[in-house]
Amino acid sequence: MxxxxxxxxxxxxxxxxxxxxxxxxxxxxxxxxxxxxxxxxxxxxxxxxxxxxxxxxxxxxxxxxxxxxxxxxxxxxxxxxxxxxxxxxxxxxxxxxxxxxxxxxxxxxxxxxxxxxxxxxxxxxxxxxRALRRELSGGTQIMNKLIGASPVMERLREDILDLGQADGHVLIDGETGTGKTLVAHALHAVGSRAGKKFVLVSCAALEEETLSKRLFGPMLPEDTQLPAIEEARGGTLVLEDVEALSDTLQARLLSVMNEQGTPAETRIVAISNLQEAGKTSEDVLRPDLFYRLAALRITMPPLRQRGEDILTLFTRLSEQFAEEYGCDAPQVSAQEAAQLLQAPWPGNVRQLINIAERAVLQSRRGSGTIASLLMSDHEEMQPVMTTEGKPLKEYVEAFERMLIDNTMRRHKGSIASVMDELCLPRRTLNEKMAKYGLQRSDYL
Structure with a gap:
């Protein structure tokens, strides 16, 4: 918060x-x-x-x-x-x-x-x-914000590092709640413009006339703020909800982009948040603008495709909220882990953040379940069902990894304490940690 x-x-x-x-x-x-x-x-x-x-x-x-x-x-x-x-x-x-x-x-x-x-x-x-630049100052530290070991997240991090070093305009699209604005920050922070201006404008939040002045001017004499295209000169201009631009403003944006040299004076990162079923940014943007923006493109993976990242994120988030509220983080059972993995997550990471906070609050009161939270978010759906069935082995492995990870974190990397709590011999624990890519040094 x-x-x-x-x-x-x-x-x-x-x-x-x-x-x-x-x-x-x-x-x-x-x-x-x-x-x-x-x-x-x-x-x-x-x-x-x-x-x-x-x-x-x-x-x-x-x-x-x-x-x-x-x-x-x-x-x-x-x-x-x-x-x-x-x-x-x-x-x-x-x-x-x-x-x-x-x-x-x-x-x-x-x-x-x-x-x-x-x-x-x-x-x-x-x-x-500034905080994000510090966290992303080294390429390996980008994970501090973009958590996850799933293949789609590995690919996303590689794309950010590659496109961050490029200088062309970028289109970021994907479902709501997947972290598109965070990726826009990351693109700026890992690139050559990191020390320059980062200006964000929500195209859906302003009336057309006001938006036109905010983007391109002319500003009124009493205004102390430059038009966004000027304010971001040399840096990055992020346009949230780019699909909300009228045909007139799309044409004007394209004209400004065409007037800029190569590399562009102002890098434009457009974020598309289309809510209509079956619609894409290509459907609503004029073709010449779409192809200018989409030459470099990142499509955010939905949470339901990120596998056991869901459990990793839930654990980290619940620990953060537990610290904030001064209580212990809730312990996730095998059944609850399966429910988290199976839920369709229409609200993606934003929904997971909400669920994690509410799970901590109800755990502090000593009542409620994760299943009830998932059900209350979407009463019409069964929280333990998903459109993409997975073998039981995958759920078991995901829970096992989460359990070892949580126990290692709680005992700050003490192998003896983890062996004792989980009743595992040293060799078995070592084999499972190697299998799940867990390093003792990460918990010290």
Missing amino acids: AQAMKIAIVDDEQDMRQSISQWLALSGYDTETFSSAEDALKVLGPDYPGIVISDIKMPGMDGIQLLKKLMGADSTLPVIMITGHGDVPMAVEAMRVGAFDFLEKPFNPDRMSELAKRASNARRLTLDN
């Missing part, structure tokens, strides 16, 4: 600090206040999980000096400056140094909330990208 963004409020006037803090707290933000720039700098580091609102005129270190210090430590940190009436030169200087925007006293609280929302969204995206 997403954590509320912090807002650091820096102002030497106590009444002003308190009024800003109270207003923003009502909007759902986690605020903290500082009476001086010097105090604020003790807390505001390069990875500060939020934004800053600071007065310009303060005794000691003023707001401009604070802004310069903050920009030197992290140039992406959004800082909103508060200026006195008529302090236009100071506001201009603040914007030149790198301020996100400014508010002139007396300011409208709603205007402040709107600026805080925009700045927080920008900060969240920056921090998400």
Whole structure:
């Protein structure tokens, strides 16, 4: 669950600090206040999980000096400056140094909330990208997010590494909930544009006129944000729900792509989230745009095709939620493992995340089953049935692998403890670990 963004409020006037803090707290933000720039700098580091609102005129270190210090430590940190009436030169200087925007006293609280929302969204995206780049900084670490040992996931990781190094536009399609946006982040993070802008626009979330301005401009004089195609210059522009683009906007996007040189100034990653049965992105995009985007293409595998990845993901997710809620993760029985493997998972990984969280919550209460959770999601289906039957041997092996994996993780790689709990001789345990690709070093 997403954590509320912090807002650091820096102002030497106590009444002003308190009024800003109270207003923003009502909007759902986690605020903290500082009476001086010097105090604020003790807390505001390069990875500060939020934004800053600071007065310009303060005794000691003023707001401009604070802004310069903050920009030197992290140039992406959004800082909103508060200026006195008529302090236009100071506001201009603040914007030149790198301020996100400014508010002139007396300011409208709603205007402040709107600026805080925009700045927080920008900060969240920056921090998400930064964290993902760290995790994906080495090709082998891409698994930190894209978990799974199934052949389709192995192929997906190879595709990401290959296409990440390429420079053409990319089309990502597949069923809802399969992680298409995560893959778009990964493509950017493992490629040559990793240090450049990553801009994401949801085409389905905006009306056509607003979407046109957001993508291509012209922006209004009061707008401080560049059109997305300009904002992402040199980096990656991700278009979620690309199929929602009207014919007019598709034509304009194609025109912009044709005007760019080779390699493209802005790499476009289009995500197709078609919900209609029997429809594909090729059916709804104009052919010339489709073929430009689909020259490099990734189709996300549905969860039901990922075999025992389902159990691996469920285990990791339930452990994360158990830690979050301060309780033990539920133990999965052989029957429940079979039910997880057999479920059709129409909501894919997104549905699995939901099931894992609810399983932890009901386990904490001491009631409920995984079967009941699957049934409540889709009352019309039998959770232990699937359209793709598997031999009993596969279910047994998947459960056995999960059981050994869980036990190794719980005992932090202690072979003796695992042998004792599972009543297995050393040779048998070694053979099974080799069979399932489990390495003791991974649990130490």
